[in-house]
Amino acid sequence: MSNGVSPMVAYQQAIDLDGFESDEAQWQVARLLQRCQQALHEPDCAPGTVAGVYLWGPVGRGKTWLMDCFYQGLRVPARRQHFHHFMSWVHIRLFKLTGTPDPLRALAQELSDEVRVLCFDELFVSDIGDAIILGGLLQVMFEQGVVVVATSNQPPRQLYADGFNRERFLPAIAAINLYMQVVGLDGGQDHRLHPGAAHRRYWVADPRTPSAMPKLFDQLAVNQSTSTEPVALGQRSIAVQQQAETVMWCRFADLCQQPFSAMDFMLLCDRFAAIVLSEVPGLSGRQRPGKIARGTEDGVERVLAGDRQLPALSPQDDSVRRFIALVDECYDRRVPLYLEAQVPLEQLYTEGYLSFAFRRTLSRLQEMQLQRFCDA
Numbered sequence: 359m360s361n362g363v364s365p366m367v368a369y370q371q372a373i374d375l376d377g378f379e380s381d382e383a384q385w386q387v388a389r390l391l392q393r394c395q396q397a398l399h400e401p402d403c404a405p406g407t408v409a410g411v412y413l414w415g416p417v418g419r420g421k422t423w424l425m426d427c428f429y430q431g432l433r434v435p436a437r438r439q440h441f442h443h444f445m446s447w448v449h450i451r452l453f454k455l456t457g458t459p460d461p462l463r464a465l466a467q468e469l470s471d472e473v474r475v476l477c478f479d480e481l482f483v484s485d486i487g488d489a490i491i492l493g494g495l496l497q498v499m500f501e502q503g504v505v506v507v508a509t510s511n512q513p514p515r516q517l518y519a520d521g522f523n524r525e526r527f528l529p530a531i532a533a534i535n536l537y538m539q540v541v542g543l544d545g546g547q548d549h550r551l552h553p554g555a556a557h558r559r560y561w562v563a564d565p566r567t568p569s570a571m572p573k574l575f576d577q578l579a580v581n582q583s584t585s586t587e588p589v590a591l592g593q594r595s596i597a598v599q600q601q602a603e604t605v606m607w608c609r610f611a612d613l614c615q616q617p618f619s620a621m622d623f624m625l626l627c628d629r630f631a632a633i634v635l636s637e638v639p640g641l642s643g644r645q646r647p648g649k650i651a652r653g654t655e656d657g658v659e660r661v662l663a664g665d666r667q668l669p670a671l672s673p674q675d676d677s678v679r680r681f682i683a684l685v686d687e688c689y690d691r692r693v694p695l696y697l698e699a700q701v702p703l704e705q706l707y708t709e710g711y712l713s714f715a716f717r718r719t720l721s722r723l724q725e726m727q728l729q730r731f732c733d734a
């Protein structure tokens with residue numbers, strides 16, 4: 359629902375009323391988003407005449423906040439989604455369109471019938487299946503007149519940079535550069551770290567003292583019935599320490615070291631208003647080389663390639679990927695995540711193949727230690 363406020367007005371109000379610090383880089387982006395919004399609101403605005411915006415930069419520079427200001431002020435049909443959510447929807451729809459001639463074009467037509475604007479938060483591609491789909495889908499979406507405004511931590515040229523069969527994704531990069539204005543936002547400071555009232559949601563376990571988690575769970579689940587029954591999640595279940603109506607407490611190994619997906623974390627955030635995760639280990643680890651076997655099947659065609667060396671991986675990077683996805687989902691949905699770990703927050707993941715992706719995770723966990731996280 360539109361609030362009728364333009365991005366520049368919203369930004370000025372945030373400075374005047376909410377204590378935001380004026381940032382020239384953010385001002386420039388607010389102006390760009392306002393011009394895009396105004397063009398979309400013109401009575402004679404025809405599909406295909408308005409360029410989208412691809413907003414990239416380091417964590418905590420205000421990309422998501424500015425995009426949300428743009429989205430909330432729109433007076434045309436629009437959808438705002440975390441990129442993981444959008445891709446989950448795409449996979450479901452493509453499965454239902456099995457047998458349809460040119461299913462990507464059919465999907466793009468479906469989108470253009472529903473919305474004029476799509477807003478994506480945290481556009482990041484790491485999966486070969488997503489890369490292949492996006493290689494064609496973005497092009498036909500733009501051709502159908504869908505305007506895309508997206509945030510990312512990477513410029514388009516770096517998306518899926520080390521990915522297998524990256525040439526399948528290059529059409530998506532070309533489409534982004536053709537149909538979107540690519541803008542870097544780096545005001546030099548992480549605004550998530552600005553001072554605010556503290557609200558502790560991270561503990562370092564001390565073997566000499568009792569865990570803080572039982573008392574914390576009791577506080578979060580006050581006046582609720584509790585159980586140690588596993589939490590059902592589709593055809594699988596999560597072993598828990600305790601669960602209540604609005605809060606779940608489980609161990610890191612039972613959530614992040616099991617074959618759960620970003621979709622599963624979406625379902626958890628649908629169900630619980632808070633999640634407690636204990637026994638979180640230090641996530642850095644000794645790296646080892648990996649290989650893709652000869653004749654890998656990518657789900658579309660057989661890739662007849664020789665052995666290919668992958669970037670060095672840690673044995674626990676799969677669980678780190680799940681942890682990153684969990685934090686992203688909790689942050690995007692404003693579901694507080696309470697953690698008890700073996701190491702201080704700043705030492706949780708200090709090196710490894712996922713260091714770039716984990717910068718966003720660390721910044722988001724740091725903001726979760728402030729009261730304003732749940733007030734936003």
